[in-house]
Amino acid sequence: MASMCRFCGVPLEHEFVNLGLSPISNAFVNPNQANEKEPLYPLHAFVCSECFLVQLEEFQSPDEIFSDYVYFSSYSDSWLAHAKRFVESAAERFKLDSDSLVMEVASNDGYLLQYFVERGVPVLGIEPASNVAEVARRAGVETIDEFFGVALAKRLRDNGRTCDLLVGNNVLAHVPDINDFVGGLKIVLGKNGVLSMEFPHLLKLIQQTQFDTIYHEHFSYLSLISVQRIFRHHGLEVFDVEELKTHGGSLRVFAQHPDGKQATTGAVERVLNDERQASLDSLSGYQNFAERVAKVKDDLLAFLEAARSDGKSVVGYGAPAKGNTLLNFCGIGPDSIQYTVDRSPYKQDHLLPGTHIPVHAPEHIAVTKPDYVLILPWNLQDEIVQQMSHIKDWGGQCVVPIPELRILE
Numbered sequence: 001m002a003s004m005c006r007f008c009g010v011p012l013e014h015e016f017v018n019l020g021l022s023p024i025s026n027a028f029v030n031p032n033q034a035n036e037k038e039p040l041y042p043l044h045a046f047v048c049s050e051c052f053l054v055q056l057e058e059f060q061s062p063d064e065i066f067s068d069y070v071y072f073s074s075y076s077d078s079w080l081a082h083a084k085r086f087v088e089s090a091a092e093r094f095k096l097d098s099d100s101l102v103m104e105v106a107s108n109d110g111y112l113l114q115y116f117v118e119r120g121v122p123v124l125g126i127e128p129a130s131n132v133a134e135v136a137r138r139a140g141v142e143t144i145d146e147f148f149g150v151a152l153a154k155r156l157r158d159n160g161r162t163c164d165l166l167v168g169n170n171v172l173a174h175v176p177d178i179n180d181f182v183g184g185l186k187i188v189l190g191k192n193g194v195l196s197m198e199f200p201h202l203l204k205l206i207q208q209t210q211f212d213t214i215y216h217e218h219f220s221y222l223s224l225i226s227v228q229r230i231f232r233h234h235g236l237e238v239f240d241v242e243e244l245k246t247h248g249g250s251l252r253v254f255a256q257h258p259d260g261k262q263a264t265t266g267a268v269e270r271v272l273n274d275e276r277q278a279s280l281d282s283l284s285g286y287q288n289f290a291e292r293v294a295k296v297k298d299d300l301l302a303f304l305e306a307a308r309s310d311g312k313s314v315v316g317y318g319a320p321a322k323g324n325t326l327l328n329f330c331g332i333g334p335d336s337i338q339y340t341v342d343r344s345p346y347k348q349d350h351l352l353p354g355t356h357i358p359v360h361a362p363e364h365i366a367v368t369k370p371d372y373v374l375i376l377p378w379n380l381q382d383e384i385v386q387q388m389s390h391i392k393d394w395g396g397q398c399v400v401p402i403p404e405l406r407i408l409e
Contacts, residue, residue, distance in 0.1 A: 003046070003057050005048040005050065005051060005053060005055065006053070006055055006058075006176060006177070006178055006179075006219065006220065007048070007051050007053050007178055007179065007226070007229075007230055007233075008048065008050050008051045008053075010048055010049060010050040010051070012046040012047075012048060012055070013046075013049065014046060014047050014048075014049055014283055014286065015044070015045070015046055015047075015290075016045040016046055016047045016054050016221075016286050016289060016290075017044075017045050017211060017214070017289050017290045017293055018042075018043070018044045018045075018290065019043035019044070019045075019211065019214060019293075019325065019329045020042070020043060020328075020329060021040040021041065021042060021043070022040060022041065022042075022043045022215070022216070022324070022325060022328045022329065022354060023038045023039065023040055023041075023324070023328065023353035023354040024039075024041070024215075024216050024217075024353065025215040025216060025217065025321035025322075025324040025325060025353060026217065026321055026324075026353075027353045028319070028347055028350040028351065028352065028353060028359070029350060029351040029352070029353055029356060030350060030351075031349070031350070031351055031358075034351060034356055038353060038354060040354070041216055042057070043056065043214060043215065043216070043325065043329070044056065044057070045214055045221065047283065047286045049283060051226055051229050051230075052223065052225055052226050052280060052281060052286075053220055053221075053222070053226045053230075054202060054220065054221035054222075054226075054286070055219060055220045055221065056214070056216065056218070056219055056220075058176045058219060076380060076383070077383060078380060078382075078383045079111065079246070080111055082244075082246055083111055083112040083115060083169075084115050086112065086196075086252075087112065087115035087116055087119070088115075090165060090194075090196065091116070091119055091121065094164065094165055094194050096116070096119075096121050096164060096165060097120070097121060098120050098121065098122070100121055100122065100163075100164040100165070101122050101123070101124065101161065101162075101163045101164055101165075101190075102116045102121055102122070102123045102124075102163060102164065102165045102166075102167065103123070103124045103125075103126065103156075103161075103163040103165070103166050103167070103188065104123070104124075104125050104126065104166075104167040104168070104169075105126045105148045105166070105167070105168045105171055105185075106126070106127060106128075106148075106168060106169070106170070106171035106174065107125030107126060107127045107133075107136060107141070107143060108127060108129075108132055108136070109132050109135040109136050109139070110125060110135070110136030110137075110139045110140075110141035110143065112167065112169065113125050113136070113141045114139055114140070114141055117140055117141060123141060123142060124142050124143075124144065124156075124161065124163070125141050125142065125143035125144070126143070126144050126146065126148050126152070127143050127144075127145055128145060128146060128147045128148075129145070130145045133145035148181060148184055149177065149180040149181055149183070149184045150180050150183045150184045150187060151184075152184065153183075153184035153185070153186075153187035153188040154187055156188050157187055157188055161188070162188055162189065162190040162191075162193065163188060163189065163190055163193055164190050164192075164193050164194070165193065165194050165196065166185060166188065166189050166193060166194070166195045166196070167196050167197075168185070168195075168196070168197045168198070169197075169198040170198060170199060170200070170247070170250075171197075171199075172197050172199045172220070172222060172227070173199050173200065173218045173219065173220050173221065173222060174217055174218060174219065175219065175220075176219045178219075178220060178230060179230075179233075179234070182230055182231060182233075182234045182236070183234050185234070185236065186234050186235050186236055186257075189236075189256075189257065191257065192256075192257075192260060192261050193256065193257075193260075194254055194255075194256055194260075194262065195236060195254065195255040195256065196252060196253070196254055197227075197252070197253050197255070198244065198246070198250050198251065198252045198253075199222045199227075199250060199251060199253075200213055200221070200222070200247045200248065200249065200250050201222070201223070201224075201243070201249045201250055201251045202221045202222055202223040202226075202280065203223060203249070203274060203275055203278055203280060204248055204249025204250075205221060205248070205249075206278070206280075206285070206286070206289060207278070207403075208248060208249070208402065208403035209289075209292045209293060209295075209296055209402060209403045209404075210248050210249075210322075210402055210403070211289075211293045211296070211325070211329075212322040212323065212325040212326040212329075212401075212402060213247070213248065213322050213325075214325060215321045215322065215324065215325045217321060222251075223275050223280050224238070224241060224251060224253065224268070224271045224272055224275055225272065225275050225276075225280055225281055227251075227253060228268075228272070231253075231255050235257065235258065236255045236256070236257065236258075237255060237256060237257070237258045237260070237264075238253055238254065238255045238264075238268055239254055239255065239256055239260070239262045239263065239264045239265065239268070240253075240254040240262070240264070240265045240267055240268065241253050241254065241265075241267045241268050241271050242267065243271065246379065247379050248378070248379045248402075251271065293329075295404075296401065296402065296403075296404065296405070297329060297330045299401075299404065299405045300326075300330055300332075300401050300405055301330060301332075303399070303405055304332065304336040304337070307371070307372060308336065312371040312372060313338060313368070313370040313371050313372070314336065314337050314338070314370060314371065314372045314373075314374060314399075315337060315338050315339050315340060315341070315365060315368070315370040315372070315373055315374070316337050316339070316340030316341070316357065316373070316374045316375075316376050317340065317341055317362075317365075317373050317374065317375050317376060317377075317384050317388065317398075318340065318341075318342055318375065318376040318377040318380070318384070319340055319341075319342040319344070319347045319352060319359050319376070320376055320377040322376065322377065322378075322379075323340070323352075323376030323377065324352055324353055324354065324355070326376065326401060326402075327352065327354070327355045327357065327376075328353075328354040328355060332355060332357075333355045333356065333357065334355070334356060334357050334358065337357055337374060338357075338358075338368070338370070339357060339358040339359070339360050339364065339368075340352065340357055340358075340359055340360075340376065341359065341360050341361060341362045341363075341364055341365055342359050342361075342362070343361075343362060345361075347359050348360060348361050362387065365388070365391065366390065369391075369394045369396065370391075370396060371395070371396060371397070372396065372397055372398075372399050372407070373388055373391060373396060373397070373398050373399065374398075374399045374400075374401065375398055375399065375400050375401075376401075378400045378401065378402050381398075381400055384398070385398050385408060397409075
């Protein structure tokens with residue numbers, strides 16, 4: 001029995017890619033529990049033949065995934081800089097001041113709203129992970145720790161809290177009930193308010209074989225074609241879109257109520273045309289992806305085997321969700337990658353889910369002096385190469401696995 005599309009309800013009969021069984025990608029393992037059985041769930045992505053939304057089935061509820069979360073946005077310097085640039089630009093473009101209200105859904109640890117607070121613009125964060133919300137509150141960012149949807153949006157609106165700018169960065173992909181979520185956005189957006197949503201661009205995922213960005217926290221994989229359709233269904237109109245380099249290539253989509261004041265830019269049609277040229281408006285655009293994924297796996301395994309044969313040591317940098325998809329799909333464990341490192345203390349001294357590769361602090365690399373450092377968050381490649389420049393002292397090299405394996409000089 002086929003599952004149904006989470007947006008339009010059509011049976012899902014067309015496979016996009018099957019990455020086998022995988023643990024929840026942020027379910028890090030305490031070394032004391034290393035012998036306990038981990039739950040594994042299918043990573044099987046389908047494309048809807050009607051609305052072309054690429055999606056996974058829901059195997060774990062958002063409550064289970066996000067209630068006590070280990071991802072803190074503020075541990076990436078480049079992401080903080082990205083957030084600050086957005087705040088400066090949006091404040092100016094949409095004339096936000098002390099009489100405005102900026103709301104962010106999935107506001108994490110206040111990484112973005114803190115910059116509006118600095119400018120004297122009132123804010124409200126909505127963050128379901130209580131431990132992360134508490135960090136934001138301590139930083140002076142008012143935060144509600146609840147899941148966002150129609151019910152919360154109505155409560156906020158009834159309390160007179162509609163917003164002039166509504167932000168959602170990398171959250172649209174994370175919601176299983178996309179209709180409840182977007183329906184809530186419509187309700188809480190002020191009459192002349194602007195909605196800004198960022199999400200990884202499906203077009204880039206396909207073009208650059210970014211299959212490791214498929215994991216259970218990401219229920220949907222989004223094109224402008226599908227997002228425009230979903231927004232229109234809920235009474236929101238896209239008026240501008242920016243192409244970003246974040247997360248391997250993202251879109252920042254701006255939307256408003258149909259009678260809003262913002263003029264539609266030519267960027268909307270330009271991105272839609274790019275997607276149509278890649279056939280993302282027909283099933284043909286989604287074929288052959290699995291074959292390219294298999295090649296990435298083969299190349300990475302061949303590199304690791306050659307390194308082992310040559311007596312070279314390989315470690316990882318980063319413990320991102322995407323890295324866990326890559327390592328589990330390729331069947332890579334501590335025999336091939338001795339350990340990985342991460343700046344987040346919440347991940348250190350744990351084991352990666354599924355593969356049980358140990359996670360250390362970044363300083364550990366200078367202790368063991370590995371020959372190769374495999375960059376798992378390849379979207380932060382430039383930042384990490386800079387941080388790891390000292391490995392050249394002993395002849396170490398950085399390696400990137402996606403879109404194809406490259407040993408960086």
